[in-house]
Amino acid sequence: MIFGKEKEPVILKENSTAEEQLIALMELSVMAKGKVKEDIEQEIRNIKAGIAGEENIIFELKNSHIPMYILRDIYIEYEDYKAQIDFIVVTKKLTFIIECKNLYGNIEIDNKGGFTRITEFDGKKKREGIYSPITQNERHIALLRKRNRDMMNPVSRVLAKLTGYNFDDYHKAVVVIANPKTVVNDKFATKDVKDKVIRADQLIEYINAANAKSKAVVSNDREMEDFAKMFIDMNKTNPTDYVKKYRDQVEATCPECGGELVLRSGKFGEFYGCSNYPQCKYTRNKPKE
Ligand SMILES: [Zn+2]
Known part of the structure; x- marks a missing residue:
């Protein structure tokens, strides 16, 4: 480039509420006993895996040398809708909505797009259906699409019509399997579903290919930055208290033997x-009311 060096990826938001949850759970686990303690420790392992998976993705994005703005863990509320988005990546053309899955075990995707997780322990296979990350992503996109439409004023509506702007030409949702050990069996999945699930080491290739195919208008640096900052402005603190369930359980168990505490007179x-x-x-x- 003659006029300046190509911009490297910029991380606009890197912190995640998962880290706070992790600290809160670790504090709780010290006080917990018995079954509750086991549950909390399992939850800690899940959150740690989730964080590790997201760090995998950040690593890939950081080293992509693609001009982009990276936003991690964005929580948006709009009307009655809520979206907890793992990553939003703003590039010169497309904006990627990324759902990161870092699961223990293997994944099977059926012909209806249903996800099953298969884990093996002591030679015994366990199958459990999991909420489809593709559906999760579709809900996130739907919220953003609706918000985008509602925010348009009469002038931007006319402009959108004239330029043929279509929200879906500018946004792409993808599920990223972050654990390299996870085997994804998608032989029964439709092509449409297959195209929406990739592995972390395919992410950069995926972004490049999607941008190359896209007919979206190329943004300049300033536009990209403004667009990315708009998501920062939308981001709220997620009010869900993920730790409450465990805190209540810990409070209801005896700290000496793990037995249940009961009200007596x-x-x-x-x-x-x-x-x-x-x-x-x-x-x-008994605490005074
Ligand atoms: Zn006791």
């Missing part, structure tokens, strides 16, 4: 006592 009023009484004599005052 004594001569000084109500209190919580361990269900393993008389073996366990733990008690806790």
Whole structure:
């Protein structure tokens, strides 16, 4: 390039609420006992895997040498819709909505687009249906599409019509399988579904190919940056308290033996006592309302 060097990827937002969840769960697990502790530890493993998967994706994007703005973990609320988007990648042509899956085990996609996770433990195979990340992505895109349409004023509506602007020509949703060990069996999946699921090491190739095929108008640097910043402005703190469920369970278990705490009444009023009484004599005052 004569007029300046080609812009490298820019990470506009790298933090994720998963990291906060992880810290909160690790604190809880210290106090937890028994089954709740096991559940929390499983959840910690899942979150850690999710974070590792996302870091895989950031690594690929950072080293792509494609001018792009990278946004991680964007939460958008619009009317009654909510979207927790793992990655939004703004390039000169297309904007990519990325759902990252880092699962333990293998994945099977059926002819209806259903996802099944297969894990093996002690030689026993376990199959469980999982919420389709493609559907998840479609919901995210639907929210953005609706918001985009509602935000248009009469002038931009006319302009869109004149230039033939179509939201779907500028946005592409893709599911990225981040764990290199995961085997994806998609032999029964339709081509349409197959095209929407890729592996992390195919992401850059995918972005390049999609942009090459796209008829979208090329943005300049300033437009790209403004567009990416618009998503930052849309981003809110996700109000879902993912840790609450576990916190409540920990509070309802005896910190000494892991038994269930039950409400009892004594001569000084109500209190919580361990269900393993008389073996366990733990008690806790009932909080005043
Ligand atoms: Zn107890």
